[in-house]
Amino acid sequence: MVIETLHLSKRYGNVQALTDLNLSIEAGKVFGFIGPNGAGKSTTMLILSTLLEQTEGDAFVCGYNVRKNPEAVRQSLGYMPDFFGVYDNLTAVEYLEFYAGAFKIPARKRSSLVADLLELVNLSHKADAYVDSLSRGMQQRLGLARCLVHDPSALILDEPASGLDPRARIELREIIKQLRGMGKTILISSHILPELAELCDEIGVIERGRLIACGSVHEVSKDRGRTLMELKTLGHEEEAAHLLNQSGRVFQLEEYVDGFQIRFEGNEQQKAELLQQLIAAGIPVVFFGDAKENLEDMFLAITEGVSG
Numbered sequence: 510m511v512i513e514t515l516h517l518s519k520r521y522g523n524v525q526a527l528t529d530l531n532l533s534i535e536a537g538k539v540f541g542f543i544g545p546n547g548a549g550k551s552t553t554m555l556i557l558s559t560l561l562e563q564t565e566g567d568a569f570v571c572g573y574n575v576r577k578n579p580e581a582v583r584q585s586l587g588y589m590p591d592f593f594g595v596y597d598n599l600t601a602v603e604y605l606e607f608y609a610g611a612f613k614i615p616a617r618k619r620s621s622l623v624a625d626l627l628e629l630v631n632l633s634h635k636a637d638a639y640v641d642s643l644s645r646g647m648q649q650r651l652g653l654a655r656c657l658v659h660d661p662s663a664l665i666l667d668e669p670a671s672g673l674d675p676r677a678r679i680e681l682r683e684i685i686k687q688l689r690g691m692g693k694t695i696l697i698s699s700h701i702l703p704e705l706a707e708l709c710d711e712i713g714v715i716e717r718g719r720l721i722a723c724g725s726v727h728e729v730s731k732d733r734g735r736t737l738m739e740l741k742t743l744g745h746e747e748e749a750a751h752l753l754n755q756s757g758r759v760f761q762l763e764e765y766v767d768g769f770q771i772r773f774e775g776n777e778q779q780k781a782e783l784l785q786q787l788i789a790a791g792i793p794v795v796f797f798g799d800a801k802e803n804l805e806d807m808f809l810a811i812t813e814g815v816s817g
């Protein structure tokens with residue numbers, strides 16, 4: 510395992526921020542850490558990055574214990590916090606050179622390393638621009654380049670897409686895919702990011718400091734036995750909605766212009782039965798099938814009732 514936590518707990522005074530958290534992320538995997546504000550994502554990431562001490566349990570990066578061997582952890586890990594500091598009077602190049610220096614990269618290697626990193630994050634054209642003048646999306650990409658200066662095997666990215674517009678999110682996602690292609694092991698957090706579904710090999714859902722679901726996107730949704738489905742009909746929406754609501758297997762019915770999205774609890778046989786009922790009731794069904802699962806929907810379904 511490249512990233513691992515064992516019975517990790519953290520208390521801030523009276524606040525129990527993390528409780529018995531067990532995470533394990535294999536080499537080369539991208540793990541999405543999903544949870545609402547205050548769930549404990551940043552706390553976990555800070556502990557793994559050696560910037561915060563846990564109350565109980567252990568955490569490891571590349572086999573190094575964060576408490577016993579913090580130097581080795583920092584050499585193996587790139588950590589991107591959820592906010593970008595203010596850097597007056599530093600250009601993108603100077604900024605990366607500063608961090609390369611901090612990681613003791615020999616001076617003669619720094620300029621080619623910095624040029625390569627800027628290229629990787631599509632910022633070569635902004636090499637001499639002041640960091641404070643860059644857009645948020647560009648600053649996030651520069652932040653990503655910064656955590657790569659020492660070529661770490663593991664990356665921890667705390668909500669890298671927050672505050673970005675859709676285009677900037679896509680750009681960031683493409684870079685993260687490239688990093689995955691380079692064999693990096695990545696822990697990435699989000700509170701609402703459907704885009705993570707495509708990016709992540711596995712996800713963990715955290716709520717109030719506890720991991721409440723973990724596995725592949727598919728497994729996590731299957732575990733709950735609830736599938737996101739779509740139904741399209743030619744008119745007859747009211748009857749269809751009534752029948753779905755009466756079936757006892759449909760949760761979170763949402764009506765769109767030309768159909769419904771539902772969360773269905775049951776197996777394939779039960780899906781077929783529901784379709785038969787719709788047709789027997791004379792409802793002209795145009796489409797009835799699984800919707801492309803996205804993390805936002807799954808998150809709502811999984812956390813339903815947990816926080817009460």
Ligand SMILES: Nc1ncnc2c1ncn2[C@@H]1O[C@H](COP(=O)(O)OP(=O)(O)OP(=O)(O)O)[C@@H](O)[C@H]1O
Pocket residue numbers: 521522524525526544545546547548549550551552553591700
């Ligand atoms: N320094 C601190 N002192 C006291 N309580 C804290 C501190 N940092 C975090 N907390 C509390 O610990 C809990 C977990 O916070 P954490 O920042 O880890 O959550 P998060 O999942 O990263 O949330 P967000 O999505 O808002 O970043 C919250 O209840 C938070 O209020």
